[in-house]
Amino acid sequence: MLSLTHYLVLSAVLFGLGVFGVVTRRNAIALLLSIELIMLAVALNFTAASHFLGNADGQIFAIFVITIAAAEAAVGLALVISVYRNQQDVDLDRLTVLKG
Amino acid sequence: MNWLLLLPELILAATLGAVLLADLILPPARRSWLAGLTLAGTAAALVALIASAPGTFGGVFTNDGLARFIKVIVLAALGLVVLSAWSFDLVWRRPWGEFLVLLLAGALGMLFLASGQELVLLYVALELATFPLVLLTAYRPADVKSAEGGLKFLILATLGSAVFLFGVSLVYAATGATRLVDISAALAAGQTGPVLLMGLLSILAGMGFKLALVPFHMWVPDAYEGAPTPVTAFLSVASKSAGLVLAIRLLANAFPDLRVEWSGVLAALAALTMCLGNFAAIPQTNIKRLLAYSSIAQAGYLIMGLVAFQVMGLSALLFYLAAYLVTNLAAFGVVIAVERVTGSTDIEAYRGLAQRAPRMGLVLMLALLSLAGIPPLAGFTAKFYLFAAVYGQGYIWLVIVAVLNSALSLYYYLRVIRVVYIEPPATAASAPALPVPIPLALVLTLCLIGILVLGVYPGPWVDLARAAVVSLF
Numbered sequence: 001m002l003s004l005t006h007y008l009v010l011s012a013v014l015f016g017l018g019v020f021g022v023v024t025r026r027n028a029i030a031l032l033l034s035i036e037l038i039m040l041a042v043a044l045n046f047t048a049a050s051h052f053l054g055n056a057d058g059q060i061f062a063i064f065v066i067t068i069a070a071a072e073a074a075v076g077l078a079l080v081i082s083v084y085r086n087q088q089d090v091d092l093d094r095l096t097v098l099k100g
Numbered sequence: 101m102n103w104l105l106l107l108p109e110l111i112l113a114a115t116l117g118a119v120l121l122a123d124l125i126l127p128p129a130r131r132s133w134l135a136g137l138t139l140a141g142t143a144a145a146l147v148a149l150i151a152s153a154p155g156t157f158g159g160v161f162t163n164d165g166l167a168r169f170i171k172v173i174v175l176a177a178l179g180l181v182v183l184s185a186w187s188f189d190l191v192w193r194r195p196w197g198e199f200l201v202l203l204l205a206g207a208l209g210m211l212f213l214a215s216g217q218e219l220v221l222l223y224v225a226l227e228l229a230t231f232p233l234v235l236l237t238a239y240r241p242a243d244v245k246s247a248e249g250g251l252k253f254l255i256l257a258t259l260g261s262a263v264f265l266f267g268v269s270l271v272y273a274a275t276g277a278t279r280l281v282d283i284s285a286a287l288a289a290g291q292t293g294p295v296l297l298m299g300l301l302s303i304l305a306g307m308g309f310k311l312a313l314v315p316f317h318m319w320v321p322d323a324y325e326g327a328p329t330p331v332t333a334f335l336s337v338a339s340k341s342a343g344l345v346l347a348i349r350l351l352a353n354a355f356p357d358l359r360v361e362w363s364g365v366l367a368a369l370a371a372l373t374m375c376l377g378n379f380a381a382i383p384q385t386n387i388k389r390l391l392a393y394s395s396i397a398q399a400g401y402l403i404m405g406l407v408a409f410q411v412m413g414l415s416a417l418l419f420y421l422a423a424y425l426v427t428n429l430a431a432f433g434v435v436i437a438v439e440r441v442t443g444s445t446d447i448e449a450y451r452g453l454a455q456r457a458p459r460m461g462l463v464l465m466l467a468l469l470s471l472a473g474i475p476p477l478a479g480f481t482a483k484f485y486l487f488a489a490v491y492g493q494g495y496i497w498l499v500i501v502a503v504l505n506s507a508l509s510l511y512y513y514l515r516v517i518r519v520v521y522i523e524p525p526a527t528a529a530s531a532p533a534l535p536v537p538i539p540l541a542l543v544l545t546l547c548l549i550g551i552l553v554l555g556v557y558p559g560p561w562v563d564l565a566r567a568a569v570v571s572l573f
Contacts, residue, residue, distance in 0.1 A: 032258075042269045045273055057272070064220055075234060085241075092252070098249055
């Protein structure tokens with residue numbers, strides 16, 4: 001029988017993969033994808049917890065998370081395009097007009 | 101349900117809609133009408149806010165003293181930034197209506213953030229306070245710096261919210277609550293465990309991103325340098341206030357019982373952040389980057405107020421925010437005045453500023469000295485209260501680190517003042533006269549009055565800050 005712990009472990013693994021992606025990838029689009037993965041881990045957490053606690057707040061929260069993740073992707077991809085137009089590159093290690 | 105509690109937010113939202121429509125109808129030559137509309141809306145929201153009574157809306161939105169104090173700071177920052185962006189060509193000649201709408205949207209998110217008592221509302225408000233500022237950072241898409249700064253800022257900010265949100269989801273899984281009072285009640289009932297602590301840790305890390313604490317500060321200077329200067333000013337003051345109020349809300353209303361766990365982490369973060377900010381500011385040659393690192397260091401000082409989590413510590417923190425508002429906006433006002441004419445934000449462009457524009461030189465000097473904490477200016481009084489509060493809580497090592505850091509910061513602030521007052525301009529052509537438009541002059545005057553009043557006569561303002569936080573305990 002699956003318990004809440006199983007879901008929490010699964011979402012912790014997803015979260016870990018997302019953070020791993022953020023740390024290792026340098027391509028802006030891959031970074032955005034990794035962050036989306038973290039957001040999915042969050043949504044999974046909320047939905048699973050909501051189911052096991054018998055409390056609907058978590059599902060509502062998950063809907064908000066997914067909606068805002070979509071807004072974030074829209075803003076993110078727009079910025080990726082405008083950077084690409086300027087510099088013909090979206091690799092953050094090579095975007096060094098500003099010395100980060 | 102008392103809708104009047106939402107009046108400042110409703111006014112600001114209505115202003116946003118009105119500016120959006122007016123931008124479609126008015127010809128581009130009527131830019132100043134849009135700015136006037138925004139300022140009128142901000143002023144009306146400020147009046148409604150000051151006249152509003154304390155209360156709670158449906159248990160998820162509170163209009164307590166803390167919320168009102170932070171909202172006054174955010175609205176004041178909004179008004180001053182709109183005034184200082186007035187006739188600043190890098191934004192004035194661009195789609196100016198969009199600039200104002202995005203600024204209003206960001207401020208609206210910050211207002212909700214200051215009042216939120218429930219995690220869904222806080223999360224949505226946090227994102228509403230973030231995305232418009234990301235877009236404003238990348239406001240000049242054809243400008244290489246602006247677009248790059250915006251992209252880096254977006255990745256950092258969304259990563260921060262994602263980590264924060266993961267923590268929130270764990271706290272929800274552990275307690276089944278999304279209202280802060282319910283979380284705190286669950287904790288008081290003895291609920292604890294690894295899931296909850298992991299959640300708290302994630303939330304703290306996410307807030308570290310929002311407040312640009314070490315080690316989450318990486319791209320903040322890039323965003324500050326890339327953004328149009330009025331946006332940088334808004335980011336440095338209003339965003340910081342919003343991030344801090346979120347931290348205070350969560351720590352005071354949801355996790356007061358885990359204070360032992362989080363205060364040690366915050367003390368270490370504060371010390372690291374101020375050291376890194378100050379050391380990294382020293383070699384900078386661009387004034388916006390210098391002020392960016394200085395603001396990272398200031399975030400380190402501000403976090404000390406959270407470490408001393410008592411009435412005195414928090415009221416010192418709020419007073420520090422007010423002092424930081426006037427000081428930083430004065431400094432950025434001069435940066436805008438110089439950038440308007442020279443088009444440059446290099447410190448080199450400030451050579452001989454004191455001769456060609458004595459008043460600008462004076463404002464910049466006073467603002468930088470106030471940032472460094474020299475009496476009798478606002479920054480000194482604020483640091484004094486803050487360090488005294490932290491000392492009173494027994495964190496003597498932290499106070500010593502902070503005092504040493506203040507001395508260190510004086511080095512790079514004085515370097516700028518030296519360029520302004522002592523070094524002559526390279527050529528006469530590189531030192532054009534420096535006309536200042538009236539709105540910007542108004543901003544500088546108001547900020548200067550603020551720096552002097554908060555520094556010399558702090559009593560009533562400290563009492564206000566104290567009254568604002570006393571209900572949290």
